[in-house]
Amino acid sequence: MAQRIRKWTLRDLHALPDDGNKYELVRGELFVTPAPTDAHEELGAVLNALLAPYVARHRLGRVYRPRAVIQVLGSEAEPDLMVRPIPKRQPVQWRRAPRPHLAVEILSDATHRRDREQKRSLYMDAAIPEYWIVDGDERGIRVVRQNRDDEWCDSMLVWYPHGATEPFVLDVQRFFREALEGE
Numbered sequence: 001m002a003q004r005i006r007k008w009t010l011r012d013l014h015a016l017p018d019d020g021n022k023y024e025l026v027r028g029e030l031f032v033t034p035a036p037t038d039a040h041e042e043l044g045a046v047l048n049a050l051l052a053p054y055v056a057r058h059r060l061g062r063v064y065r066p067r068a069v070i071q072v073l074g075s076e077a078e079p080d081l082m083v084r085p086i087p088k089r090q091p092v093q094w095r096r097a098p099r100p101h102l103a104v105e106i107l108s109d110a111t112h113r114r115d116r117e118q119k120r121s122l123y124m125d126a127a128i129p130e131y132w133i134v135d136g137d138e139r140g141i142r143v144v145r146q147n148r149d150d151e152w153c154d155s156m157l158v159w160y161p162h163g164a165t166e167p168f169v170l171d172v173q174r175f176f177r178e179a180l181e182g183e
Contacts, residue, residue, distance in 0.1 A: 061085040
């Protein structure tokens with residue numbers, strides 16, 4: 001006899017305790033993530049510092065770090081970083097927030113499978129134009145774009161979002177050295 005697996009809802013998700021874990025819901029599946037490591041946070045902080053001036057200069061919106069969510073397709077995900085347009089009026093509910101130009105996940109032992117599979121699928125189905133999967137162990141970034149093959153970037157990453165007049169260019173190895181070695 002097949003075993004039924006419970007499908008979680010947004011209501012269930014929002015009833016969970018604020019206990020220091022990160023809770024996400026992707027297509028009825030609950031994901032619980034413990035607090036991130038220092039290396040994980042360094043990667044996010046350095047990437048934020050590099051992206052924020054570019055995003056501001058090109059008036060693309062703002063760079064958001066954890067605690068900001070993407071609520072689409074009955075799911076709620078909290079990317080490590082995202083670039084989202086600034087709405088004319090701040091929405092009361094996450095589901096009304098503008099769709100991000102970019103979502104970024106930084107791999108960890110606890111998240112590598114869901115970041116590469118479930119979240120990748122969710123972000124593409126939600127029509128998020130670009131998704132980066134930052135891999136500190138391999139020192140590279142997988143770039144996932146709508147209707148294109150994935151691109152592995154371990155030297156240079158180029159992002160040319162709609163509305164920008166020039167691309168954002170990231171020296172990938174320098175980024176990893178700065179974040180993980182303090183250079």
